Amino acid sequence: MNRRRFLLNALAGASALALAPSLLRARSLPSIAEAFASGLEANPWMAGWKSVAAESFGPGPATVEGRIPAELAGTLYRNGPALYERAGQRYEHWFDGDGMLHAWRLDQSGVSHQARMVATAKYRREQRAGRFVVPAAGTAIEGAEAIRNNDDMNTANTSVLCLGDRVFALWEAGSAIELSPEDLATLGPVTWRDELAAAPFSAHPLRDRDGSIWNFGSLDMLGGKGLLIWHLDSDGSLKEVATLTDGQPGYLHSFAMSERHLVFVLTPYRMREGKAFFERLRFAADLPCRVAVVAKDALAAPRWFDVDFGMVYHFADAFEQGREIVVRASRHGNPVAARSPFAAAMRGEVAAEEDPVELVELRIDLAGGSVRWDETGIRGTEFPTVDARATRPRQSRIYAPVRQGRALAPYPNAIASIDVHRGRMNVHRYGDEIMAEEHVFVAKPGSHRAGQGWLLGTLFDPVRGRSGLAVLDAEHLDAGPLASAWLPFMFPLGFHGAFRWDA
Numbered sequence: 001m002n003r004r005r006f007l008l009n010a011l012a013g014a015s016a017l018a019l020a021p022s023l024l025r026a027r028s029l030p031s032i033a034e035a036f037a038s039g040l041e042a043n044p045w046m047a048g049w050k051s052v053a054a055e056s057f058g059p060g061p062a063t064v065e066g067r068i069p070a071e072l073a074g075t076l077y078r079n080g081p082a083l084y085e086r087a088g089q090r091y092e093h094w095f096d097g098d099g100m101l102h103a104w105r106l107d108q109s110g111v112s113h114q115a116r117m118v119a120t121a122k123y124r125r126e127q128r129a130g131r132f133v134v135p136a137a138g139t140a141i142e143g144a145e146a147i148r149n150n151d152d153m154n155t156a157n158t159s160v161l162c163l164g165d166r167v168f169a170l171w172e173a174g175s176a177i178e179l180s181p182e183d184l185a186t187l188g189p190v191t192w193r194d195e196l197a198a199a200p201f202s203a204h205p206l207r208d209r210d211g212s213i214w215n216f217g218s219l220d221m222l223g224g225k226g227l228l229i230w231h232l233d234s235d236g237s238l239k240e241v242a243t244l245t246d247g248q249p250g251y252l253h254s255f256a257m258s259e260r261h262l263v264f265v266l267t268p269y270r271m272r273e274g275k276a277f278f279e280r281l282r283f284a285a286d287l288p289c290r291v292a293v294v295a296k297d298a299l300a301a302p303r304w305f306d307v308d309f310g311m312v313y314h315f316a317d318a319f320e321q322g323r324e325i326v327v328r329a330s331r332h333g334n335p336v337a338a339r340s341p342f343a344a345a346m347r348g349e350v351a352a353e354e355d356p357v358e359l360v361e362l363r364i365d366l367a368g369g370s371v372r373w374d375e376t377g378i379r380g381t382e383f384p385t386v387d388a389r390a391t392r393p394r395q396s397r398i399y400a401p402v403r404q405g406r407a408l409a410p411y412p413n414a415i416a417s418i419d420v421h422r423g424r425m426n427v428h429r430y431g432d433e434i435m436a437e438e439h440v441f442v443a444k445p446g447s448h449r450a451g452q453g454w455l456l457g458t459l460f461d462p463v464r465g466r467s468g469l470a471v472l473d474a475e476h477l478d479a480g481p482l483a484s485a486w487l488p489f490m491f492p493l494g495f496h497g498a499f500r501w502d503a
Contacts, residue, residue, distance in 0.1 A: 032347055033090035039348020044462040045409035048435060048493040049345050052082045052100060056184075057489075058114035059105075066483035068106050068471060069454065071445050074501040075181070076456045076469065077160040078102040079169055080494020082117065084346070087131035092347065093138020093278050093340050098123050099157030101169050101184050102491070104456075104469050107502070111469065111485035118156040118169045118177055119186035125152075137173070138278035138340060150174045151189055151198040158203035159496035163213065163236045167500070170203040172253065173218065181500065192230070192238040199228060203496065204254035204314075207388065212239065214262060214296075216255055225249060227264065229299055242299035250290050251281070256327045258318040259391070263327050264292040265362065267311050283335035285309045291371055293325065293364060305364065307371040311338045316359070316384040316398045319391070323367035326393060328420065330382050330400070331360045331373070351410060357382050359398065359418065376420050380412070383438040383496070387474070390450035394421040397451050399474065401436040404429050408463070411435045411493075415457055415470075417477050428477040430470075435460040435493065441474060442499045451475055454482070460493055467491045 040046045081097025084090055091097055099118040104111060117123060122134045134153050135144045147153055154174030161168040161176065168176040168190065175189035175198055191197045200217030207213055211234030216227045226245035233239050250266020257263070268287035271280045288306040295301065316328040332338035337355035344351035359378040364371050381400040390396035397419055401412030404427055414429040415436055430436055439457030447453065451474055459468040468486040473479065 032092060033085055033088055036090055036346070036348035039345075039350075043350065043409075045411070045435065046345055046348060047462050047490055048409070048411070048460055049084065049094065049342065050492060051084045051097075052117075052491060056114075056116040059103075059112050060114075060487075062104075062111040062113050062469070062485035062487050064110050064483055064485045066471075066481060068108065068111065068483045070108060072442070072454060072471065073107040074105075074442075074499055076104040076106070076440060076497055076499050077162065077167060078104070078458055078494050078497035079156075079158060079160050080492060080496075081155065081157040082492050082494075083123075084492075086126060089132050089142060090346075091132075091136060091139045092343065093136070093276075094342050094346055095157070095172075095278070096136040096138045096155065097157060097492070098126075098155050099169055099171070100491070100494075101160070101179060102458075102494070102497075103181075103184060104458075104485070106471070106485075111483075113485075113487055114184060115491065116184035118179065120154050120156050120177060121151060122153055122155060136276055138276050140275045140279065149198045150200065154189070157495070160498040161205055161213070162498045162500040163232070164234070165503070166236060170201065170205070172203055173200045174198065176201045192232070193241070196228075196241065201230060202254070205230075206255070206257045208257070208296075210234070214257060216244075216252075216264065218252060220249055220251060227252075229262070229294065231299075240299065244292055244294065244302055246290055246292070246304065248287070248290055251283070253313045254315055256315040256318040256329070258320045258325050258327075260296055260320060261318075261325060262294045262296065263318060263325060263362075263364070264294070265307075265310070265312055265327075265329075266290045266292070268309065278339055281339055283309075283311055283339060285335050291362070291364065293366065303366070305369065305371040307362065308373060309335075310360070310362075310373055311335045313338075314382065314384055316400075317386045317388075317390065317396055319393050319396075321393075323365065325364040325366065327362040327364070328384075328398065329360055329362060330357050330384055332357050345410075354410060356380075359384075359400075359420065361420070377423070378418060378420070378425065381416070381418065382412075385439060385441050387441050387443065387450045387453060389443065389448075395450045396420070397474070399439050399441055399455055401438065401457070402427065406432045408433045409435055412437075415439050415455065415472065415477060417474065426477045428472060428480055430459060433461060433463040435462070437493060438496055439470075439472070440497050440499055456497075456499060458494065458497070459484075460490065461486075462490065465490055
């Protein structure tokens with residue numbers, strides 16, 4: 001069977017399983033919406049999981065405190081779920097909300113903001129219906145209708161890819177959705193090659209040193225098994241696509257990349273009957289993770305390893321030291337809670353227990369064939385970002401939101417620069433009331449040393465009812481923001497973003 005036919009058959013099988021009746025079983029949801037409204041009244045910070053009130057916002061100016069660096073001129077695009085309720089029904093899983101893309105434009109004249117719902121096929125269909133009618137990944141939908149393929153339920157709500165002068169909104173299990181970088185109008189799903197229409201293109205692509213893009217697409221969420229490995233050229237054309245299969249079901253949200261290898265850590269799981277994917281999924285802590293190490297110049301010849309169970313959504317960086325690969329990741333300590341992050345907040349409740357997250361190193365001995373997790377002793381670090389120019393562990397700093405001191409919400413209120421090699425952490429604490437999201441690293445023009453750059457991070461202030469953007473010097477976090485830009489209203493908490501320089 002040739003590769004083209006194999007891909008067609010694999011995708012057709014996965015799409016057919018995605019339509020299985022178990023995904024379409026329903027139960028009543030209005031009580032969840034009522035409980036959330038009650039919880040929000042008692043806990044204003046839950047507005048981080050409240051639906052937006054309009055389809056688009058702006059463009060409009062933000063109020064700037066401090067000064068934007070003269071060299072920093074471009075746009076921070078941010079993505080995240082923003083619509084959780086329709087007609088009295090509310091999603092139960094954070095990952096289910098329809099995506100809204102934000103554009104924070106910075107230059108010496110100030111900061112402007114614009115936001116717009118991503119007009120996916122799912123979003124347009126439910127706008128016409130006035131209610132939820134499409135199956136969701138984490139919530140059983142009352143009265144769900146049939147879908148043709150995974151793109152019919154694509155929410156485009158997780159991340160952003162900037163590729164040349166093009167901008168894409170990304171989701172875990174569907175096509176990349178292209179948008180206009182100027183006004184954020186939705187242009188539609190991208191098909192990289194005809195037989196790959198609606199193939200999953202995950203939310204965490206990685207840019208190689210030559211400007212090309214590596215990514216994967218998991219078939220597990222569609223009812224199949226295995227991965228697609230994508231390689232795009234810097235101009236957005238498809239260089240290569242390959243398949244990676246294993247007998248054990250494995251969940252993964254992102255992956256890691258070293259100089260010569262791609263590393264995929266598949267978390268084992270079992271499925272229960274009925275309900276939606278994440279409600280049926282149970283991480284299998286009694287089984288090892290399967291680790292695939294794939295040489296970039298030999299995609300068809302992966303090496304497989306087993307390592308003790310660990311649940312990871314996000315990886316930081318990866319390095320090659322002789323015949324060893326060191327991968328840094330945020331590992332979750334509660335696999336039950338990890339399958340639905342902030343599930344209590346989605347229901348309007350305060351969680352009785354938290355899901356502890358720690359920064360760990362996955363050490364892969366290619367020569368000896370062994371793999372192990374090493375703890376760093378650093379905890380509470382999710383949404384890690386890095387300066388990809390670092391080529392050795394001692395050069396690298398990991399930037400991650402953390403929770404420090406008193407906090408109004410069970411959410412990060414600070415941003416940290418972490419030197420794992422020396423066991424040091426430099427932190428800026430925004431305060432008790434501020435909720436700090438992912439901070440994206442942007443290298444200073446003309447700089448060469450890793451770490452020379454700025455961090456751009458979005459903030460959520462439920463007490464003053466505002467959302468904002470902070471700009472910090474990555475080498476001097478403890479000095480606080482160089483500038484902050486605030487809007488007079490709030491948006492729900494998002495996930496990931498990407499910076500694009502002005503042409």
